[in-house]
Structure formats: C-alpha cells, structure tokens
Amino acid sequence: MTERREMPEEIGARLDLEWRSLLAAISAPERSPLDLPPDRRRAVSPVALLAELEEVREEWTSLQGVVDEEMGARFANAAWTLKDLLAHLASWAREFGSEIATVAKKESFDYAIPFAMSVLGPNQWNEREVQARRERTLEEIFREFDEETARLQDLVIEIDEPALYRPTPFPLAPSGNQRERLLVPPAFLVSGKCLHDRYHFAQIRKLLDRFRE
Amino acid sequence: MMGVKEEGPSPLENRVLRARARGEMSADAAFEALFQEYRRIVASWLAVRVDSGSVDDLAQDVWLIFYGRFRRWEFGTEMESTEARPVLSFLFSTCQFVARGHQRLARSRRTDPLEEVEDKVAASGPDTLLRDLEAAQALSLARRICPEEELDVLLAKLAGMSAREVATTLSVTEAVVDHRYRDALARLRSKLKVGS
Numbered sequence: 001m002t003e004r005r006e007m008p009e010e011i012g013a014r015l016d017l018e019w020r021s022l023l024a025a026i027s028a029p030e031r032s033p034l035d036l037p038p039d040r041r042r043a044v045s046p047v048a049l050l051a052e053l054e055e056v057r058e059e060w061t062s063l064q065g066v067v068d069e070e071m072g073a074r075f076a077n078a079a080w081t082l083k084d085l086l087a088h089l090a091s092w093a094r095e096f097g098s099e100i101a102t103v104a105k106k107e108s109f110d111y112a113i114p115f116a117m118s119v120l121g122p123n124q125w126n127e128r129e130v131q132a133r134r135e136r137t138l139e140e141i142f143r144e145f146d147e148e149t150a151r152l153q154d155l156v157i158e159i160d161e162p163a164l165y166r167p168t169p170f171p172l173a174p175s176g177n178q179r180e181r182l183l184v185p186p187a188f189l190v191s192g193k194c195l196h197d198r199y200h201f202a203q204i205r206k207l208l209d210r211f212r213e
Numbered sequence: 214m215m216g217v218k219e220e221g222p223s224p225l226e227n228r229v230l231r232a233r234a235r236g237e238m239s240a241d242a243a244f245e246a247l248f249q250e251y252r253r254i255v256a257s258w259l260a261v262r263v264d265s266g267s268v269d270d271l272a273q274d275v276w277l278i279f280y281g282r283f284r285r286w287e288f289g290t291e292m293e294s295t296e297a298r299p300v301l302s303f304l305f306s307t308c309q310f311v312a313r314g315h316q317r318l319a320r321s322r323r324t325d326p327l328e329e330v331e332d333k334v335a336a337s338g339p340d341t342l343l344r345d346l347e348a349a350q351a352l353s354l355a356r357r358i359c360p361e362e363e364l365d366v367l368l369a370k371l372a373g374m375s376a377r378e379v380a381t382t383l384s385v386t387e388a389v390v391d392h393r394y395r396d397a398l399a400r401l402r403s404k405l406k407v408g409s
Contacts, residue, residue, distance in 0.1 A: 011351060011398050011405065018352045019257070019371040028256035029272050032248040033280040034241055043277035045270075050314030051307065052278065062384055157321045202287070 091129035093148035
C-alpha cells in the first residue's frame with residue numbers, strides 16, 4: 001500500500017489545531033508586571049538586557065540600510081548633521097562599553113563626564129566626541145556602534161551577576177559637580193543605553209521621513 | 214478571550230490602543246487588557262522555542278520589556294488599519310530576542326562537557342510541553358526540523374499575524390514570508406504521515 005502524504009493545506013490546518021490546543025493547555029503566567037512593586041518593574045535580567053541590546057543592533061542595521069552619505073550630510077538640528085547624530089550614538093556605545101568593561105574588571109573610574117551648560121546631558125563631552133568622529137566615514141561610524149554594542153552583550157554575559165546589580169559610581173555627573181557621580185547598578189546603565197538609543201532612533205526615523213517628503 | 218485568532222473587523226488590541234490614545238483608558242488598564250489578551254500567545258511562542266522550565270521567567274522578561282515600552286508608546290497611523298496589531302508584532306519580535314538571549318546565556322554558562330549537556334536536554338527535553346501535548350506532533354516536528362526563519366513565520370502566522378505584519382516585523386518582503394511558510398509546510402509534509 002502506498003503511503004499518502006498530507007497536502008500542505010492539511011498540514012496548515014493541523015498546525016492550526018495543534019496551536020489552539022497549545023494555547024488552551026499552556027500555563028501562562030497570570031501575574032502581570034502590574035502585580036510587582038513599581039521599583040521591580042524593570043527589564044534588567046541578563047536575558048532582558050541581551051534582548052534589548054539585540055533589538056537595538058537590529059534597528060541600527062536597518063538604519064545602515066537606508067542612510068547614505070547625502071542623507072548623512074543633512075542637518076538633524078541646528079548644530080548637528082544626521083551623521084553627527086549617528087556619531088553621537090557611536091561615541092556613547094563606546095563609552096558605555098568601556099564603563100561596563102571597567103566594572104567587570106573590578107576597577108574604578110579616574111575621570112568624570114559632568115553635565116555642562118544643560119540639564120539634559122554632558123554637552124561638552126558630546127560635542128568633543130562628535131568632533132572626534134567628523135573625519136570618519138559613515139561606514140566606520142556604523143561599525144563602531146555595532147561592535148561596541150556587541151561588546152556590551154559579551155560583557156553582560158561575562159560580568160558577575162552580583163556586580164551587575166550592585167550600585168556603582170559611574171563617570172556621569174548629572175549635577176555638573178565632578179564628585180557627584182551617577183550611582184546605579186551596571187544593569188540599569190545598560191538598560192539606559194538602550195533607552196537613549198531608542199530615543200534617538202525615533203528622531204532619526206522622523207528625520208528620514210522628512211527627508212523623503 | 215484566549216488569544217486565538219479574532220475574526221471581527223477590529224481586534225481587541227486595536228480597540229484598546231484607540232481608547233488609550235483618546236485618553237479613555239489609563240496606561241495600566243490598557244496594559245492589563247493587552248496582557249490578558251496575549252499572555253497565552255507569548256507563553257506558547259516561548260514554549261515552542263525554549264525548554265519548558267524557562268518559559269515563565271522568559272515570559273516575565275518579555276512583559277517587563279513591553280511594560281517599559283508601553284509607557285512611551287507612540288500611537289501611530291497603523292491604528293487606523295483594522296489589520297495591524299503593533300503590540301502583537303512587538304511581542305513577537307521581543308519573544309525572538311528574549312529566546313536568543315536565553316540560548317546565548319545558557320550556552321555561555323555551560324560548564325559540563327557538551328555530551329552531558331546534550332543528554333540532559335534530551336532527558337528533560339526542550340519541548341517537553343509539546344511532547345506532553347498529544348496532538349502537538351506537527352508543532353514539535355516543526356521546532357526540530359524547520360530553520361529558525363521558517364519557524365518564525367509559522368509561529369507568527371499561527372498567532373494570527375497577517376503576512377504584511379510578519380514581513381514588517383521580520384524586515385523582509387511579503388513574498389519572502391509566503392515562501393518561508395510554504396517551505397516550512399513542504400518540510401513538514403515530507404516527514405509527516407497521514408494519521409500519525
């Protein structure tokens with residue numbers, strides 16, 4: 001007797017049936033993040049950090065596919081071109097990578113990055129780092145960000161878990177006073193890096209839409 | 214509502230997002246409604262990808278990531294389409310990233326010789342849950358024999374995402390999505406016998 005194989009549509013229907021059975025049988029967590037205390041509602045487990053860094057890298061890769069030299073030369077704001085904005089993200093990817101590597105090696109910081117002339121960020125440091133990348137190609141800037149973000153993923157895996165959640169003084173000094181450093185667990189710094197990236201990605205997406213109009 | 218495909222013109226997600234955008238629903242109430250709507254889908258997506266003992270923890274990671282993101286959610290024009298489900302798409306890609314992160318972390322933390330680890334995986338089974346489900350032979354087989362990109366498409370389509378949504382989420386064309394879906398079915402067809 002010849003063995004009959006199922007038709008593709010039969011297999012599709014069978015998968016659909018199995019999927020519905022799985023949905024009915026699965027013991028999905030019933031506690032939502034809203035059941036946790038507000039200070040525990042942060043995605044900072046090593047897996048969550050790896051996932052957020054991976055998402056950032058994918059978004060970066062998709063930007064790399066659409067931003068060309070001509071677009072990079074257009075102004076993103078009164079002071080920076082789009083290429084400068086990308087360089088800003090690359091500079092912070094490098095800085096965050098170095099900072100987490102320092103903590104992983106159980107070393108401390110001998111410098112500060114004070115917020116200056118603004119409550120929003122360390123403008124002098126930002127400007128210096130962007131200037132330092134003006135001669136680089138777009139490709140070099142894209143590569144720097146991706147390599148540094150990949151390095152952060154490696155560091156999230158390598159760093160001792162207690163160290164990942166221990167409040168640590170980092171170089172950022174939001175008050176402007178070099179001795180008043182940002183005191184946060186490294187996991188929060190990595191999560192903050194992703195937040196900062198996504199904030200600028202949204203700006204860049206809007207810019208690209210405007211350029212296309 | 215168990216997260217099965219909704220046939221109506223306006224999925225619950227769409228209604229929740231619109232209500233939230235109009236200020237008719239608080240962020241927490243909207244989040245809770247979406248959590249209840251999709252928690253089984255998220256757990257099932259993870260159950261197909263990772264060992265059953267890790268599903269709860271990873272599902273919590275997925276929901277915490279979404280919780281953080283939903284506080285700053287931008288209500289775009291996609292809400293006007295009854296087909297679009299940006300939250301489901303977001304959860305789908307987050308499950309992918311979380312599963313990859315979990316696998317990478319698990320690989321790096323293995324201290325046992327490789328064979329021992331493989332024995333343990335075979336004994337506890339990465340798809341114990343699927344094996345326990347009598348009817349889940351095709352799903353279990355898909356997990357074992359389909360390349361990751363085909364499994365992604367299968368899981369997204371099973372949860373009711375349209376080809377367009379899957380294509381946007383995976384950054385590929387709709388033609389590629391259809392191609393991967395057909396390839397996955399053909400692969401399963403070559404292994405599955407009628408009545409098995």
